[in-house]
Amino acid sequence: MDKNEGKQHILLSAKVRDFTLWDAANLTEEEAFWKFVELRWGSEDQVTCPSCGAIAKPYARANRGQLRCRHCDHHFSPFVASPFADRKMDFKKLLMAICLYTASAKGVPALFMCRLLDMQDKTATVLTGKLRESLIQEMDTEILSGVVEIDGGYFCGKPRKGRLRLKTRPEDVAAALEAKLKGEPRAKRKPRSKAEARNWARRSLRRVVMVLRQVDPQTGKGANRTRVAIAYSENERVATRLARILVEPGSTIMTDENAAYNVLSSWYDHHCVEHSVEFSTVDGVNENQAESYFSRLRRAEYGTYHGFRPKYLMDYAQEFAWREDVRKKTEKEKIQDLMARVFSTGHSHWWRGYWQGHHREDEFPVQR
Numbered sequence: 050m051d052k053n054e055g056k057q058h059i060l061l062s063a064k065v066r067d068f069t070l071w072d073a074a075n076l077t078e079e080e081a082f083w084k085f086v087e088l089r090w091g092s093e094d095q096v097t098c099p100s101c102g103a104i105a106k107p108y109a110r111a112n113r114g115q116l117r118c119r120h121c122d123h124h125f126s127p128f129v130a131s132p133f134a135d136r137k138m139d140f141k142k143l144l145m146a147i148c149l150y151t152a153s154a155k156g157v158p159a160l161f162m163c164r165l166l167d168m169q170d171k172t173a174t175v176l177t178g179k180l181r182e183s184l185i186q187e188m189d190t191e192i193l194s195g196v197v198e199i200d201g202g203y204f205c206g207k208p209r210k211g212r213l214r215l216k217t218r219p220e221d222v223a224a225a226l227e228a229k230l231k232g233e234p235r236a237k238r239k240p241r242s243k244a245e246a247r248n249w250a251r252r253s254l255r256r257v258v259m260v261l262r263q264v265d266p267q268t269g270k271g272a273n274r275t276r277v278a279i280a281y282s283e284n285e286r287v288a289t290r291l292a293r294i295l296v297e298p299g300s301t302i303m304t305d306e307n308a309a310y311n312v313l314s315s316w317y318d319h320h321c322v323e324h325s326v327e328f329s330t331v332d333g334v335n336e337n338q339a340e341s342y343f344s345r346l347r348r349a350e351y352g353t354y355h356g357f358r359p360k361y362l363m364d365y366a367q368e369f370a371w372r373e374d375v376r377k378k379t380e381k382e383k384i385q386d387l388m389a390r391v392f393s394t395g396h397s398h399w400w401r402g403y404w405q406g407h408h409r410e411d412e413f414p415v416q417r
């Protein structure tokens with residue numbers, strides 16, 4: 050091992066800042082246009098025509114934001130057949146929005162983006178929504194193997210506390226005291242208040258984000274691939290189904306002591322860590338990578354988005370799976386990774402015409 054290795058964290062080195070918001074801000078509109086051409090086709094000279102399929106250097110009509118094919122005279126934009134095909138925003142502003150999105154660790158709220166980049170809140174909502182759509186549609190679907198950590202975390206449907214703390218309500222305290230003095234058994238629970246009834250409705254929105262993270266086989270430290278799914282509860286059926294679909298048989302699976310995972314021993318080398326006792330066993334059994342994912346998602350829930358709704362929970366769950374997986378990449382690599390997914394998504398199905406009332410109908414499939 051190099052003696053300097055490990056002294057400086059990768060994120061502190063200058064090499065991660067190879068394409069930042071500042072670089073995007075210093076481009077002209079035409080340079081930003083060419084940047085997107087390069088992000089889409091890898092170079093400005095080897096562009097594939099979407100109409101005839103010829104690969105050649107196209108004629109540029111950069112002031113119109115278009116390219117023209119040498120062979121069939123077809124005009125097309127770098128965003129042809131992508132979620133941003135009908136964009137009206139400047140290339141430069143879009144590039145700056147993407148830089149902002151990739152550089153953030155806990156996500157970018159649409160309202161923050163619209164204040165920074167002078168766009169309508171609707172524009173920023175749809176823009177970030179389309180980026181998340183691409184992350185879902187083009188998620189990494191390769192099977193996980195080696196060491197895989199599995200865990201579930203509860204999101205949405207958090208009950209609210211009432212105006213009064215139930216235990217310290219004066220009448221409750223008086224009643225409890227009286228009953229104690231008389232030697233009576235404890236009174237039955239009071240009937241539900243309106244607030245409590247509302248909380249029951251709220252609880253029905255509760256979902257579990259299930260995460261499966263593969264430990265990096267190269268280094269044995271940190272996770273490099275993440276899969277997520279949404280479930281109603283963290284139960285044996287869900288855990289088994291997800292593991293059997295997403296994890297190669299014979300792999301090592303690490304979980305917490307939840308009984309939902311016990312049956313996994315039939316197909317996998319299953320280890321569990323008792324969280325009530327320790328966070329990692331002496332043999333190194335832990336699920337810190339899964340916890341790291343939840344830590345990031347939870348902080349985004351509280352600190353960035355101020356709450357998730359079940360309908361869009363998968364969008365955020367997948368966004369943060371992606372953020373975890375690219376956390377050690379440079380800014381340029383993150384933009385390339387994100388844009389490769391965007392360009393292979395095709396037209397947006399979930400966000401086209403959103404503000405004209407065309408909303409996604411259902412929640413993403415929820416495991417039972």
Ligand SMILES: [Zn+2]
Nearest residue numbers: 098101118121
């Ligand atoms: Zn052509």
